[in-house]
Amino acid sequence: MDQKEISLRGAGAILTIDLAAIVANWQTLQAVSGTECGAVVKADAYGLGLHPVVKALYEAGCRTFFVAHAFEGAEVRALAPEAIIYVLNGVRPAQEYTFAAHNLRPVLNSVPEVEDWGQYCATSHKRAPDGSLLKAGLRIDTGVNQLGLKLYDLERVDHLSPLFDVTLLLSQLVTADDSIADRQIEAFDKIRARYPGVPASLANSAAIFLDNNPPLYDLVRPGYALYGGNPVPGRPNPMRPVVRLDAHIIQVRVLEPGHSVGVERLWKARGPRRVIMVAAGLADGIPSGLTDNEKHVGGKALIQGTLCPYVSDIAMDYSVIDVSDATYLERGEMVELLGKTVTIDDFAAMANVSGYEILSNLGRRCHRRYQPL
Incomplete structure (x- = not known):
């Protein structure tokens, strides 16, 4: 299996x-x-x-x-x-x-x-x-x-x-x-x-x-x-974190004010913005509800110590993250999407799904690495 x-x-x-x-x-x-x-x-x-x-x-x-x-x-x-x-x-x-x-x-x-x-x-x-x-x-x-x-x-x-x-x-x-x-x-x-x-x-x-x-x-x-899931929601988690998900940056793009991102045009840049496309999408367990737009406050990823929002619709094979507030990033670098700061339960709450769904869908196309976080 x-x-x-x-x-x-x-x-x-x-x-x-x-x-x-x-x-x-x-x-x-x-x-x-x-x-x-x-x-x-x-x-x-x-x-x-x-x-x-x-x-x-x-x-x-x-x-x-x-x-x-x-x-x-x-x-x-x-x-x-x-x-x-x-x-x-x-x-x-x-x-x-x-x-x-x-x-x-x-x-x-x-x-x-x-x-x-x-x-x-x-x-x-x-x-x-x-x-x-x-x-x-x-x-x-x-x-x-x-x-x-x-x-x-x-x-x-x-x-x-x-x-x-x-x-x-x-x-x-x-x-x-x-x-x-x-x-x-x-x-x-x-x-x-x-x-x-x-x-x-x-x-x-x-x-x-x-x-x-x-x-x-x-x-x-x-x-x-x-x-690593929290058995006492709303209280400090007594469990140790178990998983971390990192993804490669496929592309870095600079947007002008008013530019939208994605086929659904769910998000528009309100000023000059810098976004990255990372190699983890729906097929890798990233839920569609993470998207930040006018109707919904979405999820965030920890990029170089800064929490950066997901923008646009989550594609099958990649996600788009606004990294305007982070430092300079390049194609090929790895960024952390889930770990000790953005936990399984955080990730699930941001997307309005259960942590069980997040865990069981992660990593089907990832390289699994067994080592301390």
């Missing part, structure tokens, strides 16, 4: 990823939660590279990983032979063999999934590597109303319980409303009582830091915070 390696010489942009910071964030989350800390590494480790990220976390002691799809789980298994690997999107028809072959645990989200997995376990005679029954997690829908089983669903599939081992109960809090969260915890505890001794997990990145201190149970499963 890892992208084809793009050479440093050939890339228009460089995505620097600090693996030591990811490990430090995992250690912080484990210390804060006071319980086992897993790692969500789906979507190519949020776009940062599944192989190096899993390798670093596994070597640091992480032993439970979460992915979205079975093919991701198979890749994690090759990197983390002794780890527990849960597949959050569950098991699709005719996919059961892949789970058994790679010792993956599906997170079962619906009655048909439970029935299919139970039937496979009963008829295939497959076993876990230690000779025990095959394993699975159950996702409980306590109020998010997306994937998951309700209490009445569990009552329908109780007769299948002897066919496989349930090794995790998981749900997710609606973190924006404490009153709903309290009802969710109550519903979750009621279902946990039906499965005595089975580990439970309720907390993603944000829930670990909620002020109302919800129970974190046996396992937390952060994703966004591992990669």
Whole structure:
């Protein structure tokens, strides 16, 4: 699943990823939660590279990983032979063999999934590597109303319980409303009582830091915070920054007053201006909402210590930045678009998108460089 390696010489942009910071964030989350800390590494480790990220976390002691799809789980298994690997999107028809072959645990989200997995376990005679029954997690829908089983669903599939081992109960809090969260915890505890001794997990990145201190149970499963995203919006970020994005300057252009930039003509120069075109655009994860114009205050990049605005519409392969307030720049130089000053969360807020979207779309055409920021 890892992208084809793009050479440093050939890339228009460089995505620097600090693996030591990811490990430090995992250690912080484990210390804060006071319980086992897993790692969500789906979507190519949020776009940062599944192989190096899993390798670093596994070597640091992480032993439970979460992915979205079975093919991701198979890749994690090759990197983390002794780890527990849960597949959050569950098991699709005719996919059961892949789970058994790679010792993956599906997170079962619906009655048909439970029935299919139970039937496979009963008829295939497959076993876990230690000779025990095959394993699975159950996702409980306590109020998010997306994937998951309700209490009445569990009552329908109780007769299948002897066919496989349930090794995790998981749900997710609606973190924006404490009153709903309290009802969710109550519903979750009621279902946990039906499965005595089975580990439970309720907390993603944000829930670990909620002020109302919800129970974190046996396992937390952060994703966004591992990669430097702020789990406590509006407050100082307790996580270390993980990524920096730098792009080459393709061209420097001087504009006269009144000149517009781009095919949509979203921005006009109000005086003599100097702009640069940098080799990172929509196809590299730069969101269209960064554009600064008369209707919208857009994003900024840190250019030689000065925050400079994006102007014009973001093109597929490049972006335009007004660098009139920065010092002299030349074609071929590198400029920082995202890093310690303009963070993932800043970048997302400027474009009015989620930080998850920023992270998972970054770097598809970049040279990935793994070193300290």
